Amino acid sequence: EVQLLESGGGLVHPGGSLGLSCTASGFIFSNYAMTWVRQAPGKGLEWVSSIDGSGTGTYYAASVKGRFTISRDNSKNTLYLQMNSLRAEDTALYYCAKDTSNNGWFDPWGQGTLVTVSS
């Protein structure tokens, strides 16, 4: 069974940094692109960033480009999101998801980790 488990969320001050992790199991991690999607409280889904299976190709939403860095460690079956210069509008539940066929749709999703940016 494919499982994704996010961790690392918490409360951070504006301008601060936070690192998220997503540990994967149940599939050959290095064969699949992975993605972060976020959901602000009471709002819809927003794609944040994706990374290909090798880790060489990375993609970002304009809202986070230059502040967030996606990476992966295939030896540890772990996806990361380093978030710097955090803003109040980055407050959201952050989900990691497996790119099912390396084509751009996501299945499954983790349960999410909450990031709150507030003073």
Place this chain on the structure above:
Amino acid sequence: DIQMTQSPSTLSASEGDRVTITCRASQTIRSWVAWYQQKPGKAPKFLIYKASSLGSGVPSRFSGSGSGTEFTLTISSLQPDDFATYYCQQYTSYPYTFGQGTKLEIK
């Protein structure tokens, strides 16, 4: 960026009803659309890819159609478990974008 616009934003229906949700793209995206279901407090669940291909284990009462700029998700006979929020997503190019969601409520 490609904008995805869903309608309606809220839909009230009864068990057994047939319902359709529409998603329009701001430019042609061929058939590169996925649909997801999300229940309160839960992660999204994948339903459909490539506009009309059902994900593994997804009930056959769900169907998708469309190409180009207009897409639909249809539930043929609503079951109690189907009351949720539904999102479309385009994956023709980065940045991937989602529709704003359609909340399916019990009438």
